[in-house]
Amino acid sequence: xxxxxxxxxxxxxxxxxxxxxxxxxxxxxxxxxxxxxxxxxxxxxxxxxxxxxxxxxxxxxxxxxxxxxxxxxxxxxxxxxxxxxxxxxxxxxxxxxxxxxxxxxxxxxxxxxxxxxxxxxxxxxxxxxxxxxxxxxxxxxxxxxxxxxxxxxxxxxxxxxxxxxxxxxxxxxxxxxxxxxxxxxxxxxxxxxxxxxxxxxxxxxxxxxxxxxxxxxxxxxxxxxxxxxxxxxxxxxxxxxxxxxxxxxxxxxxxxxxxxxxxxxxxxxxxxxxxxxxxxxxxxxxxxxxxxxxxxxxxxxxxxxxxxxxxxxxxxxx
Amino acid sequence: xxxxxxxxxxxxxxxxxxxxxxxxxxxxxxxxxxxxxxxxxxxxxxxxxxxxxxxxxxxxxxxxxxxxxxxxxxxxxxxxxxxxxxxxxxxxxxxxxxxxxxxxxxxxxxxxxxxxxxxxxxxxxxxxxxxxxxxxxxxxxxxxxxxxxxxxxxxxxxxxxxxxxxxxxxxxxxxxxxxxxxxxxxxxxxxxxxxxxxxxxxxxxxxxxxxxxxxxxxxxxxxxxxxxxxxxxxxxxxxxxxxxxxxxxxxxxxxxxxxxxxxxxxxxxxxxxxxxxxxxxxxxxxxxxxxxxxxxxxxxxxxxxxxxxxxxxxxxxxxxxxx
Ligand SMILES: Cc1ncc(C[n+]2csc(CCOP(=O)(O)OP(=O)(O)O)c2C)c(N)n1
Numbered sequence: 001x002x003x004x005x006x007x008x009x010x011x012x013x014x015x016x017x018x019x020x021x022x023x024x025x026x027x028x029x030x031x032x033x034x035x036x037x038x039x040x041x042x043x044x045x046x047x048x049x050x051x052x053x054x055x056x057x058x059x060x061x062x063x064x065x066x067x068x069x070x071x072x073x074x075x076x077x078x079x080x081x082x083x084x085x086x087x088x089x090x091x092x093x094x095x096x097x098x099x100x101x102x103x104x105x106x107x108x109x110x111x112x113x114x115x116x117x118x119x120x121x122x123x124x125x126x127x128x129x130x131x132x133x134x135x136x137x138x139x140x141x142x143x144x145x146x147x148x149x150x151x152x153x154x155x156x157x158x159x160x161x162x163x164x165x166x167x168x169x170x171x172x173x174x175x176x177x178x179x180x181x182x183x184x185x186x187x188x189x190x191x192x193x194x195x196x197x198x199x200x201x202x203x204x205x206x207x208x209x210x211x212x213x214x215x216x217x218x219x220x221x222x223x224x225x226x227x228x229x230x231x232x233x234x235x236x237x238x239x240x241x242x243x244x245x246x247x248x249x250x251x252x253x254x255x256x257x258x259x260x261x262x263x264x265x266x267x268x269x270x271x272x273x274x275x276x277x278x279x280x281x282x283x284x285x286x287x288x289x290x291x292x293x294x295x296x297x298x299x300x301x302x303x304x305x306x307x308x309x310x311x312x313x314x315x316x317x318x
Numbered sequence: 319x320x321x322x323x324x325x326x327x328x329x330x331x332x333x334x335x336x337x338x339x340x341x342x343x344x345x346x347x348x349x350x351x352x353x354x355x356x357x358x359x360x361x362x363x364x365x366x367x368x369x370x371x372x373x374x375x376x377x378x379x380x381x382x383x384x385x386x387x388x389x390x391x392x393x394x395x396x397x398x399x400x401x402x403x404x405x406x407x408x409x410x411x412x413x414x415x416x417x418x419x420x421x422x423x424x425x426x427x428x429x430x431x432x433x434x435x436x437x438x439x440x441x442x443x444x445x446x447x448x449x450x451x452x453x454x455x456x457x458x459x460x461x462x463x464x465x466x467x468x469x470x471x472x473x474x475x476x477x478x479x480x481x482x483x484x485x486x487x488x489x490x491x492x493x494x495x496x497x498x499x500x501x502x503x504x505x506x507x508x509x510x511x512x513x514x515x516x517x518x519x520x521x522x523x524x525x526x527x528x529x530x531x532x533x534x535x536x537x538x539x540x541x542x543x544x545x546x547x548x549x550x551x552x553x554x555x556x557x558x559x560x561x562x563x564x565x566x567x568x569x570x571x572x573x574x575x576x577x578x579x580x581x582x583x584x585x586x587x588x589x590x591x592x593x594x595x596x597x598x599x600x601x602x603x604x605x606x607x608x609x610x611x612x613x614x615x616x617x618x619x620x621x622x623x624x625x626x627x628x629x630x631x632x633x634x635x636x637x638x639x640x641x
Contacts, residue, residue, distance in 0.1 A: 034439035034615055085439075085616030096441050096615035112443040113400060114373050147372035148404070175373055177349025183372040241349075248357075249348040308622045315611055 001209075006276040007285060009051065009208060013043040013264050015289050016067045019076055022293050023066070023083060023097070027243055031300075032083045035112075036097045039067035041206075041238035044263035045170050046071040048211025049138065049231070052219040056106065056135040060121045063098035063112040068140055074102045080296035086303025093306055114175075115141060115148035118167075122154050125163035129226065136164040136222050144175025146192060147183050158228035159196045165228040166218055167193075170205065172237045177249035193230030205233030206261040209270065236261075322492040324469035325355050329393065332473055333363050336391055339477065342369040342382055343395030343431075352397040353433060353492055379405035379430065383413045383482075386428035391477055399434040399448045399486070406451075413482040414457030425480045429473065435526055436576055436624050437490035442612035447525065447576035447624075450583050452484050453553040459483045460554040461507055464528030466496040468505055468551060475507040483507075488526050510557035512564060516546035519570040519634055522561060522587060524550040527574045527625075534630040543638060553583055561587060562595050569600040572633050576624040579607035601637050606630060 001009075020040050026032045039046065046067035050059065061068040069079055074090055082089025083097045091101045091110070099110040108124070111117035121139035128135050145151055146169055158165045169189055173180050180187055193200030199221060203214040211233060218229045236258040240247050271277040319327075332339045341356060347370040350357035360368040371378040375396065382394035396402045402409070409430065416424040436445045453460045459481055463469050469487070476483040505511075513528060514535050521531045528549045535545035548564050550556070565571045571591060573584035584605040591603050606625035613623055634640075 033617065034441060035444065093616050094441070094614040094619070096439065098443070099441055099615070112441070113404075116443075144373045147374050149374065149376055150404075176345045176352070178345055178370050178372070179348075182348075182370055244353075246350065246354075248350050305616060305618055308618060311609055311614070311619055311622055312611055 001276065003276045006271045007281065009047055010264070010267055010271060010277075011285050011289065012047045012071050013208070013267065014285060015076070015292065016043045016046065016070050017264060018289050018293050019070060019079075019296065020066055022297060023080075024239075024243070026083070026297065032097065033085070034096045034098070035063065035242045035244070036083070037064040037242045038237070038239040039064055041258065041262070042170060042172055042235045043067055044208040044211050044267070045168070045205045045233045045235055046140070048208050049166075049168055049215045049233075051212060052215035053138055054135065058106045058108060058124050058135065058137045059140070060108045060111060060117045060124070060137070061140040062114070062117070062142065062145070063110070064142070065100055065110050065140075066097070069100045069102070069107055072105050072107050074100060074105050074107055076292060076296040077299035078102070080300040081303045084300040084303060085305070086300055087306040088299065088303040115145040115150040117141070118145070118150050118154035119157070121165060121167075122157045122161070122163060125158065125165035125228070126161055129161075129163050134223070136166060136219065138166040138168060140168045140170060142175060143169055143171040143173070143180055143189055144178070144183055146189060155192070155196045155198060155230070159198050162227050164222045164226050166222055167228065167230045169230070169232045171232055171234050174237070174241070174250070176241045177245070179249065189232045190230070198228050198230045200230040200232070202232040202234060205235030206263045206266065208263055208267045319466060319470070319495065319498060320492065321466055321469050321494050321496075322353070322355055324466045324498065325487060326357070326359070328470050328473040329356065329359065330362070332393065332477055333359070333367055335474070336477070338389065338391040339393060340367045340369060340390065341393045341395065342371060342378055344371055344373060344397055346370060346395055353489055355492070356395075375401050375404035376408055380408040380412065382430070383408055383426055383428050386426050387416070387424055392428055393473070393477070394428060394430045396430065396432045398444050398489075399432050399446055400443050402432050409452075409458070409482070409484070410455055414455045417481065418457065426482045427480050429476045429483045429485060431485045431487055433489045434486045435488040435490050436608070436613050436620060437526070439615055439617055439620060441615040445613045447608060449486055449525065449553050450577050450581060453583055455554070457481065458554060459507070460486070460552070462486045462524040462551060462553055463488065464523070464525050464549050464551065465513070467498045467502050470498055471503065471505045472507055475505060486525060490526060507552055508557065509552070510560040511549045511551055512546060512560065513549045514545065514547040516544040517568060518544045519572060519637060520546045520548055520564040520568045521572050521574060521630070521634070522548045522550065522564070523574040524553060524583065526576055530625070530627050531574055531630060534627050534634070537631055538634055541640070543634060543640060545634065550583070556586070556590070558590060558594070562591065565591055566595050566598045569598055570637055571603045572630070572637060573603065573605045574625055574630055575606075576608045578610045579605060580610065582607055604633055604637055606633055
């Protein structure tokens with residue numbers, strides 16, 4: 001990793017963090033409504049995995065997708081406008097926080113039925129295979145999702161059909177308020193990949209370098225073999241599940257313990273230690289992010305509402 | 319009492335009344351319920367009676383059905399109607415079917431509570447009014463909790479049913495406060511309820527439509543229009559007698575629902591009025607239903623997707639040629 005690459009990765013993680021802190025603020029001001037699920041604490045996963053992908057590789061994510069969309073390069077202005085419900089948003093304002101789509105960036109949501117996008121991801125990878133395309137599909141989901149039948153069906157189909165699919169399980173330890181041990185009979189999620197004969201690796205998702213290494217290997221393997229790969233990233237969400245969560249199910253102490261492993265702090269330390277950056281450069285990045293986030297808010301503020309006459313537009317293709 | 323508290327008291331009472339009753343669903347325990355309906359129940363009743371489950375809708379709804387067949391009285395909770403689709407196979411192919419298919423040998427006394435409705439800006443995968451999907455299925459009893467008294471007392475009756483009961487609860491109503499009249503301690507889940515007696519027109523509705531129609535009726539009363547409000551409550555099997563009696567009396571009907579219009583509850587009721595009491599009508603039956611779109615996120619589009627109080631008032635005036 002050179003200094004420029006290091007800075008870009010740090011910039012992405014911090015942009016996600018700052019953008020989401022701002023989103024939470026805008027939520028309390030009632031500018032953003034509905035459900036808002038923050039990714040804070042998990043940034044190394046999205047950034048580490050997505051840097052391994054090529055632009056033509058397709059990405060599907062969940063309702064906790066702000067980080068993935070930002071790492072993929074979806075315009076933060078359009079993302080904020082989407083959360084405001086403005087028609088300048090990446091989904092015309094119709095989806096809000098849970099439903100970002102930007103097909104120009106090969107970003108296919110923003111899917112809020114837990115595990116519902118997994119079979120679709122298999123199909124998108126199957127299409128690449130049938131069309132002899134070189135691109136792969138990358139699908140993010142939580143450990144809670146891995147309890148759904150659709151996860152198991154998707155894994156089996158992916159292995160059976162040998163499709164170029166990267167399945168990324170973001171194990172943040174909780175599905176809403178239900179801890180891993182109340183959700184899975186076997187806590188080592190990587191065993192689920194092995195059960196389907198899929199190459200599987202588990203990695204420390206709080207460590208950007210570890211995620212990068214694992215993801216690069218996984219993507220290289222998929223591109224070489226055309227087969228699926230299962231990557232488990234063990235991580236933690238620092239914030240509540242959504243803005244409707246009193247966090248009755250976990251101790252503050254546990255959260256504080258995990259915060260000691262903040263992926264951004266860890267990566268900054270690494271850059272400084274390796275002399276890939278300086279305190280001054282770090283503050284330049286922060287200033288740049290601050291203004292980018294503010295621009296996104298300004299853009300969303302002056303955005304416009306989709307006319308009510310358009311309500312039924314796009315129920316069917318024109 | 320809030321609608322949320324009414325639901326919770328209903329569940330508590332059921333758990334106290336019968337040791338076979340248990341609550342099973344995602345985040346009903348440690349999280350306190352996705353919408354805080356079951357908050358505190360885990361502490362009160364313990365893990366055996368308040369069961370958190372993995373994200374496995376087909377799995378735990380199916381397990382609830384199995385437990386009911388084998389002698390338990392499960393209350394299965396599905397957070398949001400959108401997720402119920404993952405369990406539709408269990409509900410339709412098993413719960414609704416087994417009694418008939420087994421020649422009367424297997425009863426399925428399961429109660430499935432489903433959070434439902436529009437109005438919290440939760441967008442297209444978390445907000446719909448899909449009662450008609452379930453009301454289509456023979457073998458199911460489908461209830462809609464449109465008032466606080468029903469929130470409080472419907473569950474106890476549902477648990478007495480030998481057949482599967484689907485109970486729709488409306489997330490947008492959880493915080494609303496209303497007195498429950500002290501003389502009401504029981505409700506009849508086989509009967510539609512006339513909530514307001516009137517002579518000029520029958521407003522037939524269910525779910526979130528009930529209070530909306532009551533409000534509209536009050537405003538219309540000030541204009542000299544005397545509206546009868548009919549809360550269906552039971553969407554399957556329909557209490558045709560009560561519905562038709564009301565329309566025969568008022569000679570006019572407006573049916574109001576949030577659900578999509580085509581192949582809906584209102585289509586069914588309208589057809590039955592036409593089939594059975596056409597000659598009692600003084601005006602064509604009209605319907606106000608949801609616009610046929612996946613529910614969008616922004617508030618102005620969400621509101622435009624379902625009938626609002628003013629739409630109801632205007633439609634009533636139109637039917638009565640009143641300006
Ligand atoms: C099919 C379905 N069931 C339930 C929900 C409600 N729900 C939304 S997120 C969530 C927890 C998911 O946990 P996990 O997959 O671990 O992802 P995380 O939210 O932790 O990122 C639940 C229960 C849903 N959206 N879809």
